[in-house]
């Protein structure tokens with residue numbers, strides 16, 4: 124159905140196009156992509172992943188209009204009202220729309236459609252769409268972003284919403300609106316550049332750019348390539364900044380807050396030449412999460428190798444200077460170094476996931492897939508409550524107490540010191556609206572079409588993809604798996620007739636050697652960090668089984684601390700939680716505080732760190748529901764794996780309490796350096812339990828090492 128709609132849309136241009144697995148390959152002169160995104164609805168969630176989406180439906184995603192009416196209620200400017208007219212309405216829709224169509228839920232669609240209809244009908248003769256600009260600026264209202272209605276930035280979000288709606292429904296009004304809007308941009312950007320109304324739009328221009336390429340692939344209108352050049356020119360020069368080697372580190376810059384200094388188009392080359400990722404405060408955390416994809420998006424039209432090289436270097440620098448083990452970085456909100464108590468904003472989690480999903484298509488790069496997996500299966504579930512009713516503005520790798528208190532975050536004085544508390548409005552409410560895109564977009568990007576007419580399983584989770592192969596055969600492939608908690612992924616293939624196509628399967632970089640079996644017989648072994656490709660004439664009922672042996676591995680972080688990893692999961696100290704509700708009535712609303720009911724200041728034993736395979740004992744929780752190979756899969760539709768009580772797997776090891784590692788400002792104090800700590804040599808050790816990071820609310824993830 125979806126495939127047919129996409130074909131129909133393109134056939135209107137009267138041009139022969141190449142389709143791979145019902146996705147849309149780039150149109151010349153854009154470089155062809157190795158992997159091609161599939162339309163919303165092609166991949167459907169099952170098992171724990173389906174249950175996760177149902178929790179969203181029943182929680183904040185399905186009810187945000189009732190929970191947060193001052194902003195996403197009927198006064199919103201994207202519904203024609205005089206209220207909030209900036210990013211938050213589109214943010215919500217960017218998760219609500221894919222959720223509604225993935226679940227085929229009529230009540231969710233009914234919530235989304237008034238926004239879609241109003242937006243589609245809002246376009247003026249000159250091509251503008253979105254909230255109606257005020258003739259005279261209204262009085263400000265606390266908590267509502269009413270003004271800047273012409274800003275290019277929030278329209279970039281709504282373009283992403285409309286794209287997904289189009290891919291699910293084929294509603295041709297979307298491509299008509301975009302075509303007219305992009306002509307309007309081409310006419311207006313020379314006089315009112317991307318950052319005319321806010322600097323956010325020049326940092327996030329890559330989001331605008333990718334939508335221009337998307338439309339170009341459907342309509343082939345040549346002015347779109349001209350517009351793409353203009354948008355790139357007005358977008359913050361991420362490639363140049365990422366490649367800077369001799370960035371300036373002296374006092375002269377220290378007083379600056381580079382992420383929001385001028386830096387407007389046309390950019391100041393002398394300042395651009397001195398910025399780089401390693402500097403504290405260099406970038407806003409969410410701008411970096413969004414901007415990092417721009418060089419790769421741009422490389423489709425400008426295939427210089429330096430774009431990808433710049434992004435690769437940026438990821439290495441982020442890891443080195445600001446990184447945390449769950450795949451994110453300290454940025455609260457400017458970049459803030461590698462201390463594991465610096466905050467990670469939820470918006471940066473979901474935006475970096477989305478950037479990686481886009482970059483996977485353009486590059487086919489397994490490192491990007493591995494990185495997406497690490498964020499999705501560790502950082503994402505940890506920052507949102509189990510019932511999807513509240514979230515943290517910031518999470519920390521070492522997170523032992525969530526109270527309203529001054530910590531060490533750049534922006535906390537503006538946030539009533541509520542950044543760590545679970546609530547609807549704690550910290551800052553952008554994430555309240557933007558968090559919803561994380562899980563639904565992950566579902567869509569579990570599979571891609573391939574340039575050679577096949578399909579690619581780039582992420583593993585219980586799901587089914589239904590699409591069409593290069594020779595036009597309808598195919599359905601079901602992933603039966605308890606991944607990321609088990610080592611095996613079974614691909615069940617259904618076809619009306621035999622069909623030859625390549626099946627690409629990611630072998631993660633963390634896996635030294637994977638085994639592929641076909642119909643019970645070993646087929647081939649594959650080294651990690653690449654895509655395995657199985658060329659074959661597939662038959663109905665074929666079963667391809669992927670076995671990814673998981674081993675306990677350690678990584679080093681600041682102060683020579685270590686984090687513990689096994690396969691896709693990061694493991695963190697299990698800490699008992701004591702929750703208390705605070706009925707606050709100020710602008711940050713009611714919230715929950717969480718205090719530890721267990722000791723948290725453990726170091727890991729040097730002996731275990733030197734021999735992790737023997738130093739950590741892995742086990743599957745006996746109380747995990749179900750049995751056998753379907754333990755975590757569609758057979759258990761109510762299974763929720765991401766809580767301290769339901770953690771499906773765990774590691775046991777021995778640790779020692781470090782008495783002088785104590786609280787500082789109601790968070791874990793500075794990490795003692797791991798020489799290792801020798802002064803505890805004669806103290807006794809205790810058995811401690813580590814569970815997946817995504818199951819924890821309180822945790823130690825970066826451990827000191829003791830002898």
Ligand SMILES: [Zn+2]
Pocket residue numbers: 468469470471551552553554555557
């Ligand atoms: Zn946010």
